[in-house]
Amino acid sequence: MVISTLTLFLIICLTCLLLYFRGNGKRGQLPPGPRPLPILGNMLDLDIKDMVKSLLTLREKFGSVFTIYMGSQPTVVLCGYKTVKKALVDQGEEFSGRGDMPVIFRFTQGDGIALSNGEKWKVLRRFAIQTLRNFGMGKRSIEERIQEEAKCLVKELEQTKGEPFDPTFLIGCSFSNVICSIVFGDRFDYKDEKFLTLVGLINDNFRLFNSPFAQIYNLYPKFMHCLPGPHHQIFANFERLRDFIREMVKAHQESFDPNCTRDFIDSFLLKIQVEKENPQSYFHTDTIVMTTHNLFFAGTETVSTTLRFAILILMKYPEIEAKVHEEITRVIGSQRSPSFEDRAQTPYTEAVIHEIQRFIDIFSMGIPHAVTKDTHFQGFVLPKGTNIMPFLHSVHYDPTQFKNPQKFDPAHFLNEKGEFRRNDAFMPFSAGKRLCLGEALARMEMFVFFVTLLQRFTFRPTCPPEEIDVSPLLSGLGNVPRPYKVQVIPR
Template sequence: MNSSDSFTILLAVTISCLFFLIYSSKKKLCGLPPGPTPLPFIGNMLQVDMKELIKSLRELSKTYGPIYTFHLGSRPCVVLSGYQVLKEALIDKAEEFSGRGDFPAVQMWSKGNGIVYGTGECWRQLRRFAITTFKNFGMGKRSIEDRIKEEAQFLMEEFRKTQGKPFDPTFFLSCAGSNIISTLIFGSRFEYTDKKFLMLMDLINSNWKLMSSTWGQLLFTFPEIMKYIPGPHRQIYKNYLKLAEFVGERLEINRQTLDPNNARDFVDCFLIKIQKEKNNPNSYFNEDTMSKTTVNLFFAGTETVSSTLKYGLRILLRHPEVEEQLHKEIDQVIGVNRSPCMEDRQKMPYMDAVIHEIQRFADIVPMGVPHTVTRDIEFHGYSLPKDLNIIPLLCTSQFDPTQFKNPNSFDPNHFLDGNGRFKKNDAFMAFSAGKRVCLGEGLAIMELFIFLSTILQNFKLKPLMDPKEIDITPESTGLGSIPRPYQLCLLSR
């Protein structure tokens, strides 16, 4: 047999193997919604732009409809888009779609443990425990409102130190948001000059950007390959280890000073719960779960609010007419002699509408975190097997043209009726929906209202360029929509 014959046979065998793999894959996926034809190993990744994965998935929905199958490497996922389908899945069939899907960037560290990336009975018990504990410590009540108002004044002090000169607000906003969740979790706040605290803010900001970068998307798609390939994505795991190390130090401080009859914060309550269930071999409350849950809450409570505020200030720089109207409403309802409070919210429909529109337009978490199906189900005529990964494109509800008049434009009128009163919109899914809706939604709304109202009560925003030239599209979009870096000046009012 000559070399030409050997090559022909090898080529034939290779092609046959590829066809077999494709046939096996199709047979295995029988019953799933149609979608682009995947290739072995790489799935549909040649059909999307890895720098704009969310945008690519939205474009594919125009071809394949609001429900289609997409392969992240070798993993089949069903993509859901548009308000109606997302509502039917996440709300009408909330239990069936409540599983937590693959998110390798975090799960390499969390191992599926913790309140955000856990699933099943463990997740249910942790969520119930966290909601109850936070309520007991004032979440949604006047006690935590007073704490937010106090933190807002600390933030104003830092802003005044800029003396009207250009600065980047990122770390100030991160510190303010982080101090609120820190109060609930650890029972105390940090000074804005605390070096360890600033290092933590840097770790959280860094991971948020890395998970939303092209490297982060590649890790999301090819986790088994990317964990061996050098690149900035490998820093995500290292950063989580550093966050966990800090949390471990705080946990030890609480452990050494714990009074079982006088819980001071979330960590104390968790330690007491561990002690109560120490003889239960099936308990989900243990040291590892406490560490993972605390990091989850600290990260989420810091980044989402601060990113929304950062994006919001940039949007207002682009729309000075909106800022001007907000100043008028603040002057009329609050004045200058007292701090904003949540009672003011009912009298400030424009501020409420602007905050909701900032959240909708900024679209900080465009696809939420992947879900899974908790049992075999029929959905829209398709057979979805248990543990199938689901990608809910929350952004397609936030930008659904059937629900919002000008979805691609920043327009507070999306949340105002004809009489200028605030109106809700069920397509607003900034906090996700259903069983996995953000447990800190009430806290986040309170922070956004008090922080933004206080900033605009005290300062006028000054851009460093013509407002019309300010780009309010995100710098990158992955796990999160990352606002473009910018500086601004704050002029005292």
């Protein structure tokens, strides 16, 4: 028995070494990076709780393009605006693949829009964009829905009577209702128990996605799959969301009229009907559930988290909030509902919103990409399928693009005349072929909600502004703001 155990141990060691040296042989094609260890990869070079700091340290040593091993999987990290733009925009087709994200793939299995690849991704994305446009994305019709939902949020905030409260849930409900009106054809009451549960599941999963457990799961999925821990709650939450969406799809199927499509689900059902004789079709019941889930999750969490950060930042910098108040009062007044067209006349407010998105850097490491074929890039050869990390923090904090990136300063988006100034290094929605398909909707939502709230309220903290910490509580796939309470004071 002793000999057998020793033999097994030696076989495992030799196998690990062979895999290590075989993988290391490919490094001549890949950019340089820290030397990986068998099985562990570069785990010891990375701080799971502060990946941004770890990657910045490696950038100082290896330059703007380097390779790290997430376990046994090589990932090429792209740093700085010029490098990221060259990859995602200038060579967009080659870098348009979706990289590995085991913590999400376990649930999606590559279905839906977020993690699909190849022709399936292109077809589903094209369909989703066209359908969202048909239902008003970027148009006046959807703006009216956003304005109405912003008014609903105002009424809810008025009921707090100036008492301190945590705004997380209310903000999440508001943004979720906007995407619900497009996807499901209707909004929910803020007291609807099922709706509140769904918003809670989305908030919980965004927090869990960015926990150390989820990061370790992405490194060692097979190992973590067998271990107990909070990461398993992610999949339980996803299943509950999927069950809800299945119920909505079933209800739509029972009342479906091909001559009157009411929302995104109806449009998908019509597409399934049209292509039912096509064996190569990508439109199936499972796909509609996963695609709807992708839209529902992304359409709720990203913009709601941004607004939560925004309130926190305004409380820390009351002088900036005061200037936004002044501009809104002068241009829009106190009665008229803000419109997306008001951006042209409110350059300071527009600059503040952009600076909030740059500063909070909500997806600091970017969503993983992959190269779709063997790709020559800056003197290296990246084999087909190589994971790519567009390190967006290094773009939003690039000193060659922003004068003082570590400081929150709306002047980053203003010219000498005080006019709004675009900056191509602004990439909160990523860039290139994998640009967030809901960007137009998210930008409209953010402006209308932000201006509506600032038109009606002043945000007061429960502690001195200088004590407010605007750094994220968790930073993994995205950045999660620290919990806080706010007093909403009518103007």
